[in-house]
Amino acid sequence: MISVGGSVSIGATMDGPQTVKSPSSSVGDYLKAIWELSEEGAASTKDVADRLSISSSSVSNMFVRLREMGLAEYERYRGITLTEAGRLEALRLLRRHRLIETFLLECLGYSWDEVHEEAERLEHSVSDVYTERLAEFLGHPEHDPHGDPIPGKDGTLKPDDSFPLAEATAGQRLRVFRVGPEDAPTLAVLEGSGLLPGKVLTVREVRALDGLVTVEGEDGKTHTLGGPLADTVFVRSASGGG
Numbered sequence: 001m002i003s004v005g006g007s008v009s010i011g012a013t014m015d016g017p018q019t020v021k022s023p024s025s026s027v028g029d030y031l032k033a034i035w036e037l038s039e040e041g042a043a044s045t046k047d048v049a050d051r052l053s054i055s056s057s058s059v060s061n062m063f064v065r066l067r068e069m070g071l072a073e074y075e076r077y078r079g080i081t082l083t084e085a086g087r088l089e090a091l092r093l094l095r096r097h098r099l100i101e102t103f104l105l106e107c108l109g110y111s112w113d114e115v116h117e118e119a120e121r122l123e124h125s126v127s128d129v130y131t132e133r134l135a136e137f138l139g140h141p142e143h144d145p146h147g148d149p150i151p152g153k154d155g156t157l158k159p160d161d162s163f164p165l166a167e168a169t170a171g172q173r174l175r176v177f178r179v180g181p182e183d184a185p186t187l188a189v190l191e192g193s194g195l196l197p198g199k200v201l202t203v204r205e206v207r208a209l210d211g212l213v214t215v216e217g218e219d220g221k222t223h224t225l226g227g228p229l230a231d232t233v234f235v236r237s238a239s240g241g242g
Contacts, residue, residue, distance in 0.1 A: 025124035028093045030062050031071060034082055035090035042079025091151040096131045097123045098144035098151075103134055105145045112145055112196070113187035146187075147178025147197030147234070165203075165213055166230035172203045173238045180232035190233065193223040200238045 033051045037043035049059045063080050066072040071086035082090060100119040104110040110118060132153065135141075142158070143149055151157045162177040176199045179190055190196070194217050204222060205214040211227025225233070 026062070027066070027069075027071070028089070028124060030059075030066060031082065031086055031090040032093055032097075034066075034072065034080055035087065035094070038079075038081050042081050044079045048080075088155045091155045091157065092128070093123060095135075095151040095153070096126065096128075098148055099131060099134050099138065099141070100126075101144045101146070102138055102141050102150075106138070112191055113184040115145055116182040117184070143178070143197070145197075146182055147176070149178075160234075162234035162236050164231045165215070165225065165233040165235050166206075166211060166227055168203045168206060168213065168235065170203050170205055173200065174203065174235040175200050175238040176233060177236045178234045180234065186229070186232060189229065193225070194219070194221070195223070195225075195233055201235075 029052060030048065033048050034043045037047050037051060045056050045059050045063065048054075048063075049056045052059070060076075063072065063074045066080070066086065067074040070083060071089065072080050072082050074080040097119045100122050101115040104115045104118055105112065135153070141150060149158050149160065160177075165174070168174060176195055176197050178197055179187065179195070195201070195215075199217065201215040201217050203213065204216050205212070207213075211230065212224055213227070213230040214222055214224045216222045
């Protein structure tokens with residue numbers, strides 16, 4: 001077991017909700033951000049500061065604290081990565097967050113672009129017992145409303161072979177798998193264009209000069225996305241079904 005702040009312990013697995021207690025909400029937010037940013041290597045101070053809208057000096061101080069807590073490996077100028085305990089805690093919080101998002105959308109009438117911020121507020125206020133009862137109530141969903149996979153209770157996460165729409169080629173028939181940034185303005189634009197998880201589209205043009213991507217939905221309507229927006233839509237081949 002690893003002592004967090006001298007009084008909170010994080011277990012080695014996610015199997016025992018009664019023995020795993022949450023660190024502070026700020027620590028949890030850092031762990032999630034680092035996990036999301038370090039999939040291809042260490043997360044930098046700047047990237048985490050930008051993600052959380054916090055000063056770089058504050059981030060550096062927290063990195064030292066996370067290292068002392070045994071939740072991360074950190075060396076100045078080389079970025080930060082999570083230890084196994086830190087990774088499990090991040091995935092535990094992501095599981096809770098994404099289940100809450102699903103509940104808000106399916107049961108409480110929240111819109112697609114509202115659930116993220118509300119789940120951010122709620123995720124630090126409920127227990128793991130609540131989380132698992134919520135999972136059972138929802139029928140153990142595998143994905144949240146934005147298409148992101150929901151980590152298993154044991155900390156496992158299914159492989160993700162999706163790729164950004166910006167990397168597609170003309171003529172491909174694709175299915176939207178998930179969307180990246182969950183900020184409300186971006187989600188509102190994607191929803192207005194019908195680019196929701198599960199939707200099938202055909203790529204009509206990808207312009208190398210400026211990165212514009214033109215797609216056609218099954219309803220025959222076409223939509224053109226700028227490169228940055230196309231980078232937020234992750235797709236898979238539609239040939240394999242759902």
